[in-house]
Every structure is written in structure tokens, then in C-alpha cells.
Amino acid sequence: MKFIDEIEISVIAGNGGSGCVSFQKNKTRTLNRKVPNGGDGGKGGDIYLVSDKDMNDLTYYHYHRTIRAENGKNGRSYLRKGKKGKDMIEKVPVGTKVFDEKKNMIMDLKFHNQSIKVAVGGSFGLGNHRFRTKRSDRFTEGKYGDKKKIFLELNMIADVGLLGMPNSGKSSLIRQISSAKPKVADYPFTTLFPHLGVVRTEKRSFIVADIPGLIDGASKGIGLGIRFLKHLERCSILLHVVDISQEDTRSPIERIKTIDSEIISYKKSLFEKERWIVFNKIDLLDEKFYKKTVDEIVQKISWKKKYYSISAIKKIGLKNLCRDIADYISSERTISC
Ligand SMILES: Nc1nc2c(ncn2[C@@H]2O[C@H](COP(=O)(O)OP(=O)(O)OP(=O)(O)O)[C@@H](O)[C@H]2O)c(=O)[nH]1
């Protein structure tokens, strides 16, 4: 299965139909002149992109690299206008940025049902009835429609982004709290591309993004993570999921620092986002032990922001976490309004 979040496509709008040259039949032959009655052509179809919340990625365009709109039809006799070419309306996921050939952004489709005209159909030609000079056989041709390349880049729109090492339980968490059902398994890199899930709380709903795990060197392109970090750039909060039970060669503190340094190397603005630590898999540890461990970690790394102890599998601490996220998002929206 593919996940495509960047692609170049060609858009070819419809050509305008040409005007017609025709003359009215003069049955009585009383008039010694021809009356022009050729109709105008039809305009070429335009191409629009419309954001749709039900589209996940840009994979559709991998199989549809060229989008064409219909040509306008030529005009006909008796002043009949040629049919307008049908517009082409294609869906893109919410969060798609549209760039022109020179890579200048022309639109950021941030909300559901926003649209942009990316190629304009050619204008129609005029029939000879427009040129009412004597015995006129003048007409004009329809114009070519736009033909160009555009670039689409998806930056998913989510309120909350899940970050962490592979196997820390990010997908297990999103499965428990939201509608998303990414695969969960006991090996690294189970998640290969981002998933979005909607979480519904009493107060409000919010969207969570689960991305593949990050490892050492992610910011230099090692593993899968870096490629997908851009999907967290629009989030209000990042949740750094840490496996507290893991008997790894590295301590949880070292693992936290690894992720921190990867995020900072990727982009400072991402590092400066509101970020909470979520210590997961507490069901595998004795209560006293995990509390002591968590206290030690937050002290040693001088963590000043929020942190939570949860078990994604046993659903411990999830309600509290989701309630706080809903509160945070609501307060942030109020401030920014
Ligand atoms: N005991 C226990 N196991 C958990 C918990 N959360 C996740 N797991 C297990 O940890 C393993 C990894 O979980 P995933 O949710 O796939 O981890 P991930 O962070 O999405 O991993 P990647 O997609 O590889 O980055 C699975 O075997 C889960 O069943 C938990 O709270 N308790």
C-alpha cells in the first residue's frame, strides 16, 4: 500500500471551441446577400481542486498524473452556440498545498471544501454572425486552455501529533482513543505511514496523527520518521510516547533525549511546540516502581511541561489525557481567536 504526500501533476484545461461560418438560406432569393448565422464556440472546461476531509493522501494522483478538462465544442449554424467543455473537479486531502511550476505556493487548502481553479479553459471563438458586414465569412478560433505542471504537497491537519521511538505504543494509543485502526505489533516500524484518527470527548473532538517511529539519525534520513515529521508541523500539541517498561540498552532518559535532538535538528519550531511526555506501558510495572521511575526521569531532565503515565493497552489514564488535550486545544483556540 502506498502513501504519497508529494507529487507533480499536469493539468490541461479544455480548449475553446471555434466559431462557425454559416449563412442563412435565402429561399425566396429576393435578397441578393447572404446573412451570416454561424454561432459561437463553447468555452473550454476549467480544472479545480477541492479539499475533501475523506481523502487521506495523494496516492490517487500517482495513477492519474494528467488531469484534463473537456474541450468546448465548435459553434453551429442557425446561431447555435457550441457546448461548453465540462469542468474537471478533483478532490485532494485537507492540508494540501498547491504550488506552481516555479514552486511558488498558490493555495493552502486548510479546510474541508475549499477550492482553487488550477487551469483555466480556453475562451470560445466567435461565429460569423458576430461580423455583420456584407457576405462575411469571418470567424475566430477558440483559444487553447492552460496546460501546465503543478506540485501538490500534503501537510496533514491534526491537533495532536504522536512522536516516539518505534514500539513505544503510539499506534496502540491512537487505536484506543480514536476511530483510527493502524496496525499494532511487537516489532519496530509497524507503522509505515501516517494515520489520522478523530477523538471524541464530552467537551470537543480533536484529530490525532500517528506517524512512524523515530530513531537515532532520523533527521539525517535514517529510518522512516523524518519524511513524516512535516505532518506534525500544524499540530497544537505533540505527545512524546515513551515506553517506560522497556529493558533497552538505553535508559528512558537517553531515549527521550534522542527524540528531542532529532526534532530539534529537523526544525526548531517543531521542538518549541507544546509537547507533553506520555509514559506508556505502566501495566507492566509495579505501581510504586513506575511512579518512582517517572518522578526520577522528570527531575533529571528538568521537565517543566505536562506528563502522563498511561497504559494504552489496559486503557489506564487515557480519559484524563484526552480531557486535558481537549481543554488545551479549546483554550488555545480562544486565545488565538
Ligand atoms: N503491555 C503493554 N503493551 C503495550 C502497550 N502499548 C503498546 N503495547 C505493545 O507494544 C508493541 C508496540 O506497539 P505499537 O502500538 O505498534 O507501537 P508503535 O509505537 O506504534 O510502533 P511503530 O509503529 O513501530 O513505531 C505492541 O506489541 C503492543 O501490543 C501497553 O500499554 N502495555
Ligand SMILES: [Mg+2]
Ligand atoms: Mg505504530
